[in-house]
Amino acid sequence: MSKYRRVLLKLSGEALAGDKKTGFDENTCLEVARQVKQLVEDGIEVGVVTGGGNFWRGRSSENIDRTKADQIGMLATVMNCIYVSEIFRSAGIGTEVLTPFACGSMTRLFSKDIALEALSQGKVVFFAGGTGHPYFSTDTGAVLRAIEIEADVILSGKSIDGVYDSDPAINPQAKKYDEISIDDVIDQRLGVIDLASAVLCAENHMPMMIFGLNERDSIVNTAKGITRGTLVTAG
Numbered sequence: 001m002s003k004y005r006r007v008l009l010k011l012s013g014e015a016l017a018g019d020k021k022t023g024f025d026e027n028t029c030l031e032v033a034r035q036v037k038q039l040v041e042d043g044i045e046v047g048v049v050t051g052g053g054n055f056w057r058g059r060s061s062e063n064i065d066r067t068k069a070d071q072i073g074m075l076a077t078v079m080n081c082i083y084v085s086e087i088f089r090s091a092g093i094g095t096e097v098l099t100p101f102a103c104g105s106m107t108r109l110f111s112k113d114i115a116l117e118a119l120s121q122g123k124v125v126f127f128a129g130g131t132g133h134p135y136f137s138t139d140t141g142a143v144l145r146a147i148e149i150e151a152d153v154i155l156s157g158k159s160i161d162g163v164y165d166s167d168p169a170i171n172p173q174a175k176k177y178d179e180i181s182i183d184d185v186i187d188q189r190l191g192v193i194d195l196a197s198a199v200l201c202a203e204n205h206m207p208m209m210i211f212g213l214n215e216r217d218s219i220v221n222t223a224k225g226i227t228r229g230t231l232v233t234a235g
Helices: 013-020 026-041 066-090 112-120 138-148 182-188 195-204 218-223
Strands: 006-011 045-050 095-099 124-127 153-158 179-181 208-212 230-233
Touching (some): 006 013, 006 026, 013 026, 013 066, 013 153, 026 045, 026 066, 026 218, 045 138, 066 124, 066 138, 095 112, 112 138, 124 138, 138 153, 138 195, 179 182, 182 195, 182 230, 208 218
Parallel strands (some): 006 045, 006 153, 095 124, 153 208, 179 230
Antiparallel strands (some): 208 230
């Protein structure tokens, strides 16, 4: 039985790429769809935000204006959401893709009312395009949408399985936290999410579960409170 009534699932772009590291790994996306379908069948309302790192990391280039780089990143998340939405539909899940800016007939403009209506109908709602503004990450977009739809928690599926006191790829002795407060994440600059997102979580008491997306049944288990990841508390 799930602990939660409504969740916001944040999927990193890198995790969606699987071992390919770029683009989409269809088997990974099908596995996400299988687990999300189980959540929906259990009566949980699910919103989804994806990152865009499997297509674009423009901030590393000094030759592109930051605003333009961020706009490209927003479009990368739109591509991700449309793709993953179609994978979900192929698995028998109803979906809506909402964006904060017009994308022709490909998506619908975001509004809280539209989102909540779709969720009440058992659809999975994809929030693409971030906040619609530069200088904000997809983490900020995820926290913002979670707060707006009054989610119980953000489930953040990453290629790494939790929050560590240092980078485990660099430090083999890095310690993983089972639980940590968002204030400690901010104070220690742990890099779980960017500072603006962390402050938004803290101010609005939005908890977050960080877990490894590629572990078996990790989405379903995390929604049930069974996880090897890290709970980030927010007051």
